[in-house]
Amino acid sequence: MRTKTVTFRHKWLPYALIAPQIVITLIFFIWPASQALYQSVLRQDAFGLRTDFVGMANFVRLFADDNYINSFVTTISFSAMVAGFSMGIALIMAIMADRVIRRAMVYRTLLIWPYAVAPAVAGVLWWFLFNPTIGIAAYALDGLGYDWNHYRDGGDAMTLIVVASTWRQVSYNFLFFLAGLQAIPRSLTEAAAIDGAGPVKRFVTIQLPLLSPTVFFLIVVNVVYAFFETFGVVHATTSGGPGQATNILVYKVWRDAFEGLNLGSSAAQSVILMVLVIALTAIQFRYIERKVEY
Amino acid sequence: MKRRHTLTAITGALTLIGSAATAQTEIQLWHGLGGALGEKVGEIAEGFNASQDDYTVVPTYKGTYTENMTAAIAAFRAGEQPHVVQVFEVGTATMMAAEGAIRRVQGVMEQADIDWNNDAYLPAVKSYYTTTDGDMLSLPFNSSTPVMWYNRDLLDAAGVEDVPQTWDEMFAAADKLQENGHDCAFSFGWQSWVMIENYLAWHDQPIGTQQNGFAGLDTELVFDESEDLTTLLQRIADSQENGTFEYGGRRGDSLPLFTTGECAMWMNSSAYYAGISEQADFEFGQAMLPLNSDVADAPQNSIIGGATLWVLEGHDEAEYQGVAEFFNYLSSPEVQADWHQSTGYVPITTAAYELSQEQGFYEESPGTDTAIKQLSLNEPTENSRGLRFGNYVQVRDVINEELEGVWSGNKTAEEALAAAAERGNALLRDFEAANN
Numbered sequence: 001m002r003t004k005t006v007t008f009r010h011k012w013l014p015y016a017l018i019a020p021q022i023v024i025t026l027i028f029f030i031w032p033a034s035q036a037l038y039q040s041v042l043r044q045d046a047f048g049l050r051t052d053f054v055g056m057a058n059f060v061r062l063f064a065d066d067n068y069i070n071s072f073v074t075t076i077s078f079s080a081m082v083a084g085f086s087m088g089i090a091l092i093m094a095i096m097a098d099r100v101i102r103r104a105m106v107y108r109t110l111l112i113w114p115y116a117v118a119p120a121v122a123g124v125l126w127w128f129l130f131n132p133t134i135g136i137a138a139y140a141l142d143g144l145g146y147d148w149n150h151y152r153d154g155g156d157a158m159t160l161i162v163v164a165s166t167w168r169q170v171s172y173n174f175l176f177f178l179a180g181l182q183a184i185p186r187s188l189t190e191a192a193a194i195d196g197a198g199p200v201k202r203f204v205t206i207q208l209p210l211l212s213p214t215v216f217f218l219i220v221v222n223v224v225y226a227f228f229e230t231f232g233v234v235h236a237t238t239s240g241g242p243g244q245a246t247n248i249l250v251y252k253v254w255r256d257a258f259e260g261l262n263l264g265s266s267a268a269q270s271v272i273l274m275v276l277v278i279a280l281t282a283i284q285f286r287y288i289e290r291k292v293e294y
Numbered sequence: 295m296k297r298r299h300t301l302t303a304i305t306g307a308l309t310l311i312g313s314a315a316t317a318q319t320e321i322q323l324w325h326g327l328g329g330a331l332g333e334k335v336g337e338i339a340e341g342f343n344a345s346q347d348d349y350t351v352v353p354t355y356k357g358t359y360t361e362n363m364t365a366a367i368a369a370f371r372a373g374e375q376p377h378v379v380q381v382f383e384v385g386t387a388t389m390m391a392a393e394g395a396i397r398r399v400q401g402v403m404e405q406a407d408i409d410w411n412n413d414a415y416l417p418a419v420k421s422y423y424t425t426t427d428g429d430m431l432s433l434p435f436n437s438s439t440p441v442m443w444y445n446r447d448l449l450d451a452a453g454v455e456d457v458p459q460t461w462d463e464m465f466a467a468a469d470k471l472q473e474n475g476h477d478c479a480f481s482f483g484w485q486s487w488v489m490i491e492n493y494l495a496w497h498d499q500p501i502g503t504q505q506n507g508f509a510g511l512d513t514e515l516v517f518d519e520s521e522d523l524t525t526l527l528q529r530i531a532d533s534q535e536n537g538t539f540e541y542g543g544r545r546g547d548s549l550p551l552f553t554t555g556e557c558a559m560w561m562n563s564s565a566y567y568a569g570i571s572e573q574a575d576f577e578f579g580q581a582m583l584p585l586n587s588d589v590a591d592a593p594q595n596s597i598i599g600g601a602t603l604w605v606l607e608g609h610d611e612a613e614y615q616g617v618a619e620f621f622n623y624l625s626s627p628e629v630q631a632d633w634h635q636s637t638g639y640v641p642i643t644t645a646a647y648e649l650s651q652e653q654g655f656y657e658e659s660p661g662t663d664t665a666i667k668q669l670s671l672n673e674p675t676e677n678s679r680g681l682r683f684g685n686y687v688q689v690r691d692v693i694n695e696e697l698e699g700v701w702s703g704n705k706t707a708e709e710a711l712a713a714a715a716e717r718g719n720a721l722l723r724d725f726e727a728a729n730n
Contacts, residue, residue, distance in 0.1 A: 045728045047392040048371045052728075133542065133550040151543035152701050241544060242698035258364050260688040261388065262724070 033274060039267035046261040058268035067244060068252075068269075075248040078162065079226035086166040087218055090173030095203065097174070098181045108178065115171035119229060123236025126164040130237075150238060154245030157238045161246050164237060165230045172225075173218055180214035181207060220284045224277065249273060321616045322376035323353045326362035326601065327436070330568065331637060338633070342623045349616035359385075359601060360687065366606070370395055375606045377617050380435065382601045383422065384686040387507065389604050390431055391684065391729040397605045397614070399621065400429040406618030414625065414643045418595055418669035422680035423602055426508055432602035433621050434642040436633075438565035439596045439665045440488040442584065446577035448476060448558040457579070460587040461526060464559070468538040471558055477537035482561035483548045486693040487599055488583075489527070489561075490517050495678035496583055497522070498594040502722075507682040511726040515683070515718045518711035522589045527707035531700045541701040544694050549573075563599060564665035567638030580661045582668055594678045596668040600639060631655075640666045684725025689718040 008014050040058055044051045062068045097107050114122070129137040130150060138148040150156040184207055192202045231250050234240060240247035240255065247255075253273065257266035327335055332355050339351040356362040359382040366379040381389050389396055403410040412420060412430045419434045444457050449467070452474040458464040468479030482488050494501050499520050504513035517523065533539045540557060542548025552560035553573040561583060570578060585593050603624075605617055623629060630646030633639060635655050641647040647666055650656065656663045672678075683689060696714035699705035705713070 043728055045391065046367050046388055047395045049392060049394050050728065131550065133554055133556055149541070151547065152541045152698065154702065239544065241694060242702060243695045243704070255691070256688075259360050259691070260685065261364070261367070262685070262688070 036267045036270045036274070039263055040271045041264075042267075043264045046263075054264065058264045059272075062265065062268055062272070067247075070244055071247050071249055071252050074158075074244070074246065075227065075250075078158065078230075078246075078248055079223050081162045082165045082169065082226040082230070083219060083222035085162065086169035086222060087173050087215070089166070090170045091177050093170070093174050094177035094181055095207075097178055111174050112171045114168050115175075117168060119165075119168065119232030120236050122164050122168050123233040126160060126167075126233075127237045130160050150242075152242055154242055157242055157246045160237055161230065161233055164233045165226065169222060169225055173222065176214050176218055177211070180211045184210050216287065217284070220280055224280055227273070227276070318348060318350045319613055319616050321349055321351045321378065321613065321620060323351055323378045323380075323603075323620075324356045324362055324366055324376045325353055325380040326356060326359040326382070327380070328355055328357075331436075334633065334636060338624060338629060341629065342620050345623060346619065349619065351616075351620050363388075370606060370608075373608070375608055377609055377613060378603050378605055378620075380601045381432065381604050383599050383680070384683075384690060386423065386432070386602075387682045387684040387686060387725070390425075390682070391511075391725075395607055396431075397607050398429055398431050399433045399603075399605060400431070402605050402614050402618050403430075403621065406615050408618055408622050410618075410622060414645060416640070416642060416644060416647070416666070416670060418674050418679070419598055419640070419642050421674045422598055426505075432604045433624070435601060435603050435624065436565070436637070436639045437598040437600040437642055438563040438639050439598050439669050440482075440484070440492050440561055440583060441564045441580040441664045441668065442582065443552060443560045443562065443566065443570060443578060443580050445552070445555060445558045445574075446579055448555065448576070452476060452558075457581040458559070458584055459582070460585045461529075462587060464584050465529075465533070465538070467558075468533070472536065472538070476558065478540045478551065478557040479538045480559040480561070481540050481542050481548045481551045481557045483542070483544070483546045484562060484599070485544070485697050486690045489697075490523070490693060491681060492583065492596050493523055493526070493586075494520060495595065495597045495680075496593045497586060497590045498675055498677050499523075500677050501681050502683060505676040506680065507684075508676075508679070511684065511722075511729060513683060513722060515689070515715045515722065518708075518715040522586055524707045524711055526586060527697070527700060527711070531703070531707060534701065541698075563638075564640065565600070565638045567662065568636075580664045582664060593668075593671060595671040595674055597674075597678060597680050598640070598669065635662075638662070638665075640669060683718075683722060684729065685721040688721050692717045692721070 041053060041055055042051055043054045043057070093111060097104065097111065100107055117125075127135075129135050130148065132138050132149045132151065135148075141148040148156055150160045188206055188210075189202050192206055197205065227248075228250050230248065231254060234246055234248060234251045235254075238246045240251050249269065250273065253266050253269045256262045256269065260266075323335075323339065325332070325335055332353075335353050339353045343350050354376070356365045359380070362379065363381050363385050366375060366381075369375045375395075400412065403412075412424070412428075415430075415434055418439075419437050420430065423432050423434055424430050442457075448471065449455075449457065452467070452471040454467045454470050456463075458467045464480060471477075471479050491501055494517060500506060501517050502513045502515045504510045507513040530539050534541070540551060542551040542557075546562065546566065548560065549562070549566065549569065551557045553570060555576060564580065567580075582593065583596060603621070605614070625643055627643065627645040627649040630641050630643055631649040631653065634641040634646060634650060635653075641650060650663075674680075693714045696705070696710040696717075699713075700707050700710045
C-alpha cells in the first residue's frame with residue numbers, strides 16, 4: 001500500500017480548510033448527541049427543576065416495555081416494505097426508461113418529480129386521498145367492495161404510510177438505477193443479444209450483477225430513509241395509530257419528548273437509534289467503499 | 295455562563311431600545327389558537343392595549359396546544375420564557391407541579407392593585423383550576439364541553455321527533471334510521487374526553503382515586519371499574535356490525551362524518567359550532583349528552599376541556615401588575631360575551647352568561663347555551679369537577695390506542711379498559727416519582 005501525501009506550505013491552511021466542517025459537525029451532531037447521551041441517564045421533570053441520575057434505568061425500562069419492542073417490530077417490517085417496494089418499482093421503471101429513446105427526458109423528469117415533495121406534504125396529500133369519508137381513493141375502494149378505514153384498521157393504516165413513503169422514494173431510487181443502467185456498456189448487452197440471450201436473460205445475467213453496488217447502496221439509504229425521514233408522513237396521516245399499528249421508532253421518540261415531556265426515555269430512544277444509524281453507516285463504509293465483488 | 299451573560303446583555307439592550315420607543319411594558323402571551331380563533335385573540339389584545347397606556351400585550355401563535363406548551367417549557371429552560379402561556383386542561387398537573395416556574399393566578403391578582411374575586415367564574419370552570427384550598431392556579435380562558443350535535447334533517451326523515459336523551463333512545467333512534475335506509479347513527483371525537491372522562495362525570499362516577507387526582511399525586515385510574523361504562527362501550531363496538539356506530543379517528547378527525555351527513559349524531563366539543571355552521575348544508579342543533587338511564591335518573595354535570603392562561607415566574611414584579619390588569623380586562627363581561635358568541639366556547643363568568651342572555655343571543659341561535667347548561671346543571675362533586683392527572687397527554691394516547699383495539703374488534707371493552715388503566719397507572723407512577 002502506498003499512500004499519496006500532499007504537503008501544504010502553510011501549517012494552518014489544512015486546519016482552516018476543514019474548520020467549517022468541524023464546526024458544523026460539532027454544533028449539529030456532537031453537541032446534540034452528547035446532550036442526548038447525558039439526558040438518557042437522567043430522570044427530569046419537564047421544566048428541568050428536579051433532576052435525578054438514574055443510570056441505565058431508562059434503557060432497562062424500554063426493553064422491558066412490550067410497546068417499545070412492538071414499535072421495533074413495526075419499524076422493521078415497515079422499513080422492509082418501503083425499501084422493497086420502492087426499490088422494486090424504481091428498478092422496473094428504470095429498466096423501462098432505459099429502453100425509451102424518444103422523449104426520454106420527459107419521462108425521467110416526471111418520474112423524479114415526487115422527490116421534490118416534502119414528506120409532510122406527501123402525508124397530507126395521501127390523507128386526503130384515503131380519508132374514509134371524503135377521500136377519492138377510499139371511495140373507489142368502497143366501489144370495489146372494500147371498506148377502507150385506516151382509523152380503525154391497523155392493516156389499512158400501515159398500507160397508507162407504506163404507500164405514501166414509497167411513492168416519494170421511488171423517484172430517488174429511480175435516479176440511481178437509471179444512472180447505474182446507463183453506466184453499463186452497451187457492447188455487453190449487445191454482445192449477449194447476438195449470442196441469443198433474451199431481455200430477461202440479459203437482465204439477470206448481465207445487468208443485475210453489474211448493478212449490485214447500486215442495489216447495496218440503495219438498501220442502506222432506503223432503510224435509513226424508512227427509519228428516520230418518514231416521520232412527516234406518519235405525523236400527517238395516522239399519528240401512530242390505530243392502537244400502536246404505525247407507531248414507528250422515530251415517531252415514538254418525538255411523541256414521548258414533545259407530547260409526553262418524558263425527556264429521559266425519549267433521549268434513551270434516540271441513543272438507541274443513533275447506535276443503529278452508526279451501525280448502518282459502518283456497514284455502508286465497510287462494504288460499499290470496497291465495492292461489492294462481482 | 296459567559297455566553298449567557300452576553301446574550302442577556304444583548305436582549306436587554308434590545309428591550310431597552312424597544313421600550314424607549316414605546317415607553318410601555320411588554321407582556322408576552324404565547325397561545326395555541328390558529329386561524330379565526332387566533333385573530334380573535336389578537337383583537338382582544340388590541341382592545342386591552344387601546345384601553346390603557348402602560349402595557350402592551352403581544353400575543354404570539356406558537357402552534358398546537360402541545361407545541362405551544364413545549365415551546366414555553368423549552369423557553370423557560372433557556373431563561374427566555376413569556377409572561378403568560380396558554381396551556382390545555384390536561385397539562386394542568388404538569389404545570390402545577392412545576393413550583394418555582396409558575397406563579398398562581400390567585401397570587402398575581404391579589405398582589406395587583408385591582409378588585410378581583412374568583413367567585414365571578416362559573417363553578418364548573420373554576421373548580422377545574424383551583425387547588426383543594428380554593429386558590430385559583432391559572433386563568434380560565436377558552437373552555438368548552440362535549441355536547442351532542444344532531445342532523446335535524448336526517449332525524450326528521452327517519453321519524454325521530456325527539457332528540458335522544460338516553461343511550462337506549464340513541465339505539466332506538468338508530469333502529470329507526472336504519473329502517474329508513476340510513477346506516478350510521480352516531481360517532482364521536484376526542485374519545486377519552488367524551489366517552490370516558492365526561493361519561494363518568496355525567497353519571498357521577500370517579501375516573502381516578504384521590505378525587506380524580508385533585509388530592510394527591512398518588513392517584514390511580516379506576517375507570518375500568520365502572521361496569522356500566524364497560525357494557526356501554528361493548529354495546530357501541532358491537533353496533534358497528536350493522537353500521538350504527540362508525541369510528542372516525544382521534545381528536546376532531548371524525549368531523550366530516552357528521553358534516554357530510556354520513557352519521558346523524560356526533561358527540562364532541564361545543565367549540566365546533568363555527569366549523570359546523572360553515573360546513574354543514576343541513577339543519578343541525580346541539581343537545582345534551584345522552585344519559586345511561588340504567589345507572590342514573592338525572593345527569594350530574596359535564597366537565598370542561600380547553601385551555602387556561604398560566605403565569606410564569608422570572609420577570610420584574612412590576613410586569614405582573616400588567617398581567618393582572620390584562621386578566622381583569624379579559625374576564626370582563628363584554629369581552630367574554632363576545633368571545634363566547636363568536637367561538638362557541640362557554641362564557642367563563644356568570645356575568646358574561648347573563649349579558650349574553652340580555653343580548654338575546656340564545657333566542658337568535660337556539661341550542662348555543664347547551665354547553666353552559668350542562669356545566670352548571672349541579673354543583674360539581676368530587677367526581678365531576680374535572681381531573682388532575684400527571685402525564686395525562688400520554689395517558690390519553692394510551693386510552694386512544696386501547697379503545698381503537700375495541701373498535702377494530704381485537705379486544706373486548708373489558709380487556710381494553712383494564713389495559714388502559716394499567717398502562718395509565720404506570721405513567722402516573724412515573725409522574726409521581728419525577729415530582730416528589
